[in-house]
Amino acid sequence: MRAWTTPALATPRVMALTAGAFYAAGGTAALAVVLSATFPAPGRRSALLALAVTALVCGAGLLRWGRRLRRSAFHVVVGAGTLLITGAVPLAPTTASAVALAAVYAFVAIDVVFFFATRPAAAHLTALLLAATVALRGREGVTPGVAVALAVVCLVVTAAVGLLVRRASDAHRDALTGLRNRRGFDAALDAVLPVTRDGDLGLALLDVDHFKAVNDRQGHAAGDALLEDFADVLRRELPAHAVVARFGGDEFAVLLPGRTGTAALELLDSVRAHTAVGWSAGVAGRVSGESGTDLLRRADAALYAAKLAGRGRCRLDDGDSLELAADLERALAAGDVEAWLQPVVEPATGRVVGAEALARWTHPSRGPVRPDEFVAVAETTGLVVPLGAAVLAAACRGAHLLAAAHGPDLLLTVNVSGREIVADGWVERTVATVREEGWPLDQFVVEVTESVVDASSPAALDALRRLRATGAAVAIDDFGTGWSSFSRLDTLPADYLKLDHAFTAAITTSQRRTALLQALLSLSSSLGLLVVAEGVETPEQADLLAELGCPLAQGYLFARPAPAADLAAAAQAGAAACRTERV
Incomplete structure (x- = not known):
């Protein structure tokens, strides 16, 4: 000490x-x-x-x-x-x-x-x-x-x-950094809660970005030195009354009495300018009557959201999400959360071979709520499991309508949160729902971002492997951003790679991006992975994907997300028009 x-x-x-x-x-x-x-x-x-x-x-x-x-x-x-x-x-x-x-x-x-x-x-x-x-x-x-x-x-x-x-x-002290440990932080939090006014307490959870890579590449001594330096920066740059702790590994916590969540976020953003190492943070401001456990849980969910968004940033849970969470809970109970579908096609032929399910919710007074907003609220408040279950069931029902128009071999892909994956019984519940809705497991694909797998390992990896053992498949979404690496392709439990929109957007304007895509397609084929190019918006992009042999694509050029009934009706109308034209 x-x-x-x-x-x-x-x-x-x-x-x-x-x-x-x-x-x-x-x-x-x-x-x-x-x-x-x-x-x-x-x-x-x-x-x-x-x-x-x-x-x-x-x-x-x-x-x-x-x-x-x-x-x-x-x-x-x-x-x-x-x-x-x-x-x-x-x-x-x-x-x-x-x-x-x-x-x-x-x-x-x-x-x-x-x-x-x-x-x-x-x-x-x-x-x-x-x-x-x-x-x-x-x-x-x-x-x-x-x-x-x-x-x-x-x-x-x-x-x-x-x-x-x-x-x-x-x-109560961490031996490496001299900061408080988890026990010391909990004691400080318990002591400060009774003496702070509502909204006058900020709490942040911090993680050093890609710390495992530092240990793996440079050794544990380098990792320890990095943590000590980071602790010194926090000790120096934060106010004297701030309580700073290291929970273990690369996890740190900061308690800021006398500051709202917004003020705590601004302070941490200013501290970021003085640190050479990259780090992510989740910040929460205490709301009226909230316990220390609930405050920590909201900060943890905000940190998780910051990681999923690409790391190197702070995310704030300002407490307003609790009201939205209550509305979301009522919407889930009433069956008001929908699953829209966006077709996945073969770029060479335009034939629809699958569909991605996307959660949609229209609030009775706010109107349509952005998916990233209400999904983040679900993550924060523990509603992500019932939200995922509702979207999965609705997606399977919608997929039956689309399959009637495009053929029975349609693939259905559903996005899954890392919090869902590591929840107890997720694999069993998912398989049971897919079977109850009558959708074939060998035509069902779970989509997860690479950052989810990285942040939630090893529990997430184990769950995905068990799901694949049932006949379902796994897609790695948003590949080509953040911590993506060709060297990791052989370790990810995946069957599909979904290229990020930003990656696809540059394939017709950058020769290097075109060459990189060609190499990725060749490597993926060797590993038994199918590539799906997301965000296709121009005929030139579709033509180049077809020329390079990209097997699957989706984007506004082919179809926008819509209710399954609308997509099925449009497909049937198109088929009828073709028949009329042939006659």
Whole structure:
């Protein structure tokens, strides 16, 4: 543990209870002297009584309201305790009573090593010893030896308590970075929740991007050095009152009292400018009545969304999504979430051979809600499993309509969230739904992004392998962006590769992109993978795909996403027109 860090046990609540108890004990000691000793001057008795009552009142106040104080305020609390004792000791009527009151300095010394990091603690102790010297100076019978003995006892007690506190704090500290660990962060979160106003607390979860690759390529020593540097940046760039923790691996957490979710997001974006390493973050601002567990869950979901969006960014869950989540839950119960289909074709012939299912929801007052918006809400609030189940069932029903128009061998592909994949029983529920809806498993394809597989491994990989064992297939969506690599193609449990829209858009304008596509098609064919080019919007793109031998494509050139009934009706109308033309 770093020597200059504050003991993790010293939360505002514990500091308030400790300081309050010691104030009360010191006040009681002074009151005992007032009640039992004979004073040569009445004024000194009254002054000492006033100090005793002040200490008792302060102690009661700290016990009752002290947990609301900021950590920095306890420097004043400790300094005031030193001043009270320094004022009380000269008022004692006898040397024995003066030494007894001076022993209360030990309470302050214990507070110092318990509450503060090493440097401010040393400053407080120095001030305390100087104050004790001044308070006892001139007392009959208090020789330098007595003063030294009193100081030694005080310092030994202080050192012992400090050692025990820091040993206990080791359980709340990360050994590598000196930051709090998960236990220490949870303790800080529990302490700060009761003393913050609604909406006045931001929490962020951070992940270092592609940290596993650093360990694999450069070794664990390089990975540890990266984590230490990252921790130093967070410690330096974040406010002093921020609680920063390392949960383990490349996972970090930041608690920002006094900041809304939006303010926390802005702060983290500014910190990003000072870090050389790439990292992603999910941020959540606490809403009224929310527990620490719920706040962490929303930040975790926002982090997951940031990873899926390509990493290297911060995502905010601002709490407004909870209202939208309630509406989405009602929509799922009422069957109002639909599955539209977009045809997948052979670029050489234009023949429809499959369809991708896309979730659609029209809110009763907001109108159509963007899929990325309500899917992110579902991820955040735990609705993603029922959402996925509803879309899957609706997609199978729609696929039957489309198959009636284009033939029974139609492929159906359905997008799946990484949260769904790792949920208990996902494979079994998916297979059961497909069978109940009467759709052939060997014509069913699950689409996942490569980032989902990367973020959710190894549980996601295991689930996808078990699904493929049932006869279903897997497609890797948005290939060609982010962390895509040809070297990983042989390790992904996939049957299809879906090229990202941005990749497809450049194939007719970049010779290098054309050459890259040709190489990818050749390599995929060797590995038994079928390539689907997404985002085809021009005849030139379709012609080049056909020329290069790309087996499958989809995009606005062929058809836009639409309800299955509309697509089936359009196909039947087209077939009828062809028959009429031939006649």
